[in-house]
Amino acid sequence: MFGWNEKDCYNYQARMEDCLGAAPIAIEPDPELAAHLRGCGKCREAFTAAERSARLFAGVEKPDVQPSEAFVTRVMASIREAEANLSAPAAVWRPLEVLASRFALVSAVVLLALSVFLGEFSPALRQPDVVTSTTTGAEVSSDWPEPPAQPATQDEVLMSLVDVDNGI
Amino acid sequence: MRSVPKVEGKQPLAGSRTEARAAEADYERRLVREAQNGNAAAYEELVRIHQPRLLAVVGGILRRNQDVEDVAQQVLVKAYLSLKRFDLRSAFGTWLYKIAVNECWDYFRKKKVRRMVYEADLSEEQLRQMEVVPAHTGGASRSREDAAARAQQRQLLDRLLDELDETDRSMLVMKEVSGFTVEEISEVFGLNVNTVKVRMFRARGRLVEAYERRLKTRPGSPRNS
Numbered sequence: 001m002f003g004w005n006e007k008d009c010y011n012y013q014a015r016m017e018d019c020l021g022a023a024p025i026a027i028e029p030d031p032e033l034a035a036h037l038r039g040c041g042k043c044r045e046a047f048t049a050a051e052r053s054a055r056l057f058a059g060v061e062k063p064d065v066q067p068s069e070a071f072v073t074r075v076m077a078s079i080r081e082a083e084a085n086l087s088a089p090a091a092v093w094r095p096l097e098v099l100a101s102r103f104a105l106v107s108a109v110v111l112l113a114l115s116v117f118l119g120e121f122s123p124a125l126r127q128p129d130v131v132t133s134t135t136t137g138a139e140v141s142s143d144w145p146e147p148p149a150q151p152a153t154q155d156e157v158l159m160s161l162v163d164v165d166n167g168i
Numbered sequence: 169m170r171s172v173p174k175v176e177g178k179q180p181l182a183g184s185r186t187e188a189r190a191a192e193a194d195y196e197r198r199l200v201r202e203a204q205n206g207n208a209a210a211y212e213e214l215v216r217i218h219q220p221r222l223l224a225v226v227g228g229i230l231r232r233n234q235d236v237e238d239v240a241q242q243v244l245v246k247a248y249l250s251l252k253r254f255d256l257r258s259a260f261g262t263w264l265y266k267i268a269v270n271e272c273w274d275y276f277r278k279k280k281v282r283r284m285v286y287e288a289d290l291s292e293e294q295l296r297q298m299e300v301v302p303a304h305t306g307g308a309s310r311s312r313e314d315a316a317a318r319a320q321q322r323q324l325l326d327r328l329l330d331e332l333d334e335t336d337r338s339m340l341v342m343k344e345v346s347g348f349t350v351e352e353i354s355e356v357f358g359l360n361v362n363t364v365k366v367r368m369f370r371a372r373g374r375l376v377e378a379y380e381r382r383l384k385t386r387p388g389s390p391r392n393s
């Protein structure tokens with residue numbers, strides 16, 4: 001009704017946040033904001049909510065942590081310790097150790113995965129299918145080459161030796 | 169760690185407020201440079217300067233006294249070890265508090281803790297009383313009941329803050345609990361001052377929405393029926 005657009009409200013939100021920092025919370029010092037709140041119901045509602053949240057925070061205890069010299073001493077001691085760890089000779093090899101252990105782990109995982117894959121899916125390692133068709137002994141034996149016949153005479157023996165020498 | 173004599177020139181004397189601030193900033197820059205060159209005493213001085221606010225930031229976000237010091241210590245060690253990479257473009261404090269906020273978030277992630285507070289047993293009346301605990305009444309004369317009410321209020325607030333995202337939560341805590349200015353918060357988070365104000369303002373709205381939801385879902389609440 002007053003023609004406030006999103007950008008106006010955005011800018012007023014920042015100004016409302018400024019008001020919440022004051023104790024007590026007051027918008028009077030910012031007459032422009034007060035006028036906006038009178039006209040913009042959405043912002044008025046948001047400001048009321050923000051006021052409530054400010055009240056919630058107001059009664060809260062501040063963290064009870066006291067600064068102390070002992071704390072400073074502890075910090076400096078742990079810095080010395082961290083530096084000593086970093087400059088120790090073993091520290092030079094530490095990244096390599098970490099790398100090696102990671103590599104070993106990855107290799108183990110890959111090997112495991114590979115062996116599972118080969119075991120499950122490799123066709124070479126599959127059991128041959130059982131022959132279900134009815135085949136005669138003669139048919140099966142015809143698939144295999146006959147063994148060479150035994151030489152009967154001395155000449156045949158000599159001939160077979162020559163064949164072997166010629167690579168036949 | 170190299171043993172180097174203490175930094176020359178002690179804390180600057182205050183003239184006008186702006187001058188004093190400029191002198192402090194200059195003194196701090198000198199300390200940082202000395203520390204970057206391996207002067208542990210200079211870093212120790214920086215720790216002393218920033219200890220109260222660092223503890224306030226970490227304490228504001230973690231709220232567990234035992235862990236607060238451990239996390240703050242870790243922040244300071246981390247900062248020391250990466251001090252050489254700090255280019256002095258921002259104030260040392262801003263850089264340090266940024267590390268602190270990130271460390272707190274890491275702490276929550278690593279421990280997978282959502283702050284373990286339970287206000288579920290509180291009655292609606294108790295919840296309502298929390299809202300009317302008088303503001304800015306610090307002092308030694310608080311009664312035990314008052315302290316208990318504040319502890320409960322803190323628990324409720326912790327729970328409500330859990331419903332905000334990490335950045336909004338940290339911003340609100342830094343402002344309302346740790347006492348940071350909006351300008352300081354904007355530096356820590358690398359955001360425009362106006363953006364910080366608007367984000368905080370909207371986060372407050374969400375906080376109250378969460379509070380309202382709790383009131384409505386409370387057993388025995390008239391609004392629940």
